[in-house]
Amino acid sequence: MVQRLTWCEISRGALQANIAEFRRLVGPACLLAPTVKANGYGHGLVLAARAFAEAGADVLCVNDLWEASVLHEAGVALPLHVVGRVTPEQAGEAVGLGVSLVAYDSDLLDALDAAAAGSGRRVRVHLKLETGTNRQGVGLDEARQLVRHAAGLSGVAIAAVATHFADVEDTTDHAYARQQLATFKAGLAALRDEGLPDLKGDIANSAATILWPEAHLDMVRVGISAYGMWPSNETLVSATLTHRDRLLLRPALAWKTQVAQVKTVPAGEYIGYGRTHRTTHDTRIAVLPVGYYDGYDRGMSNAAYVLVRGMRAQVRGRVCMNMVMVDVSDVPGVAAGDEVVLIGRSGDDAVTAEQVAMWAGTINYEVTTRIAESVPRVAV
Ligand SMILES: Cc1ncc(COP(=O)(O)O)c(C=O)c1O
Known part of the structure; x- marks a missing residue:
């Protein structure tokens, strides 16, 4: 497989x-x-x-x-x-x-x-x-x-x-x-x-x-x-x-990917289609192999963050069809193959479907139902 x-x-x-x-x-x-x-x-x-x-x-x-x-x-x-x-x-x-x-x-x-x-x-x-x-x-x-x-x-x-x-x-x-x-x-x-x-x-x-x-x-x-x-x-x-006795709901879905490449982009360069982000300092960029084809909404360009090694990494530039670039300048030691959390917990931090919905200008219903069927669902 x-x-x-x-x-x-x-x-x-x-x-x-x-x-x-x-x-x-x-x-x-x-x-x-x-x-x-x-x-x-x-x-x-x-x-x-x-x-x-x-x-x-x-x-x-x-x-x-x-x-x-x-x-x-x-x-x-x-x-x-x-x-x-x-x-x-x-x-x-x-x-x-x-x-x-x-x-x-x-x-x-x-x-x-x-x-x-x-x-x-x-x-x-x-x-x-x-x-x-x-x-x-x-x-x-x-x-x-x-x-x-x-x-x-x-x-x-x-x-x-x-x-x-x-x-x-x-x-x-x-x-x-x-x-x-x-x-x-x-x-x-x-x-x-x-x-x-x-x-x-x-x-x-x-x-x-x-x-x-x-x-x-x-x-x-x-x-x-x-x-x-x-x-x-x-x-x-x-x-x-x-309710005096509040309902305890447990989100069941985590969406993950892994770092494909890490590179240093010098200050003053652009990132991605349309050159919508320009670096103000030498920036460590991680390229992720996920994009709007998979359901990672293009509306999250320059808006969302993901979690790498339990820390937040901001999306830089436009979300592409099959790739996203995130800023890992402040996350030490990131390397190709590192797990990245798009939705879910990492360390003591989390990205919720509701946060993703806010970035994408929609509702949690659409966020999870729009994750492409080609993305495997693994029971844990
Ligand atoms: C006919 C029908 N019943 C039930 C539901 C479930 O609604 P909810 O997800 O808000 O619980 C839906 C959701 O769209 C629906 O269309």
Whole structure:
């Protein structure tokens, strides 16, 4: 196997500890359904799924049937729930994979019914109710029509109603999210009155799960925080204000590379494309074999730092496609082959995904999911 020069180390222990924290929070009766879509939020789809399964998760949320098929082939035995689009043409695959899924149109319900015919299976469907995010889903009247339509289909069971919050994590003012929760609960009650008294409720993401026990209902779809990251500073502030017993989250991902070359650049010379950095003194530069192709955002040019031998080394010049230059003038003894931490701990210092997000002008969600799939994920 050819050695890779940039890789991610994923702590299985951290992933499992986070699941244990959420189990403590939601109790035994609520289905704990960590979200492994987007390559397990960049942690590796199969790796994350296996760790969550071993830690006692009940269900795994995937985005699509392709992700479900990868987990199926990897032998992951937990029930899989598809939260993104399944087309009517994919109904046979959905039945074959035995997934539950989100639906919001009768064409898909009919296709699932036809695909399940004769198999003895009933596809469990979570009807997606629109409550104010205006993304995926339908309003209550249409949802009611779908429930009535599904009543005549033997291959489909409307098992739950689902929705997704628009604005829990971006604010400490939760009036809008609370209105969504109220709209959802009223919708759930109305749909139960359509002859489905056991209809389940499925609404909470990480932030809602952390902040509101009343949003747990029957299943929580915890994404970012299952990987040990807070959804936002606002969520951390809200949780600190409302919890006496604060949630302990353990970031599971470290992203590393190694020094490719060290050189002294004389004072007054330029570094990298566009000559955006000019040295003011003789500068020791380490060249790193990682770049925006790997997901190290070009926005971090001249902005970020990495850790070498436990010390900070500032990015100098532009991040290139496959290389980055960092200033190691103040880090003694750096040599080719030294380990470099792009995200994670080194010595008594750390670079967090949140810091990287700040430098890159984005959020921690995007930072870890954007680490290229070609970067190996190694379980530690
Ligand atoms: C439908 C759905 N459910 C759950 C989640 C998990 O959200 P979070 O990562 O904020 O917990 C997401 C994330 O994008 C989502 O799209």
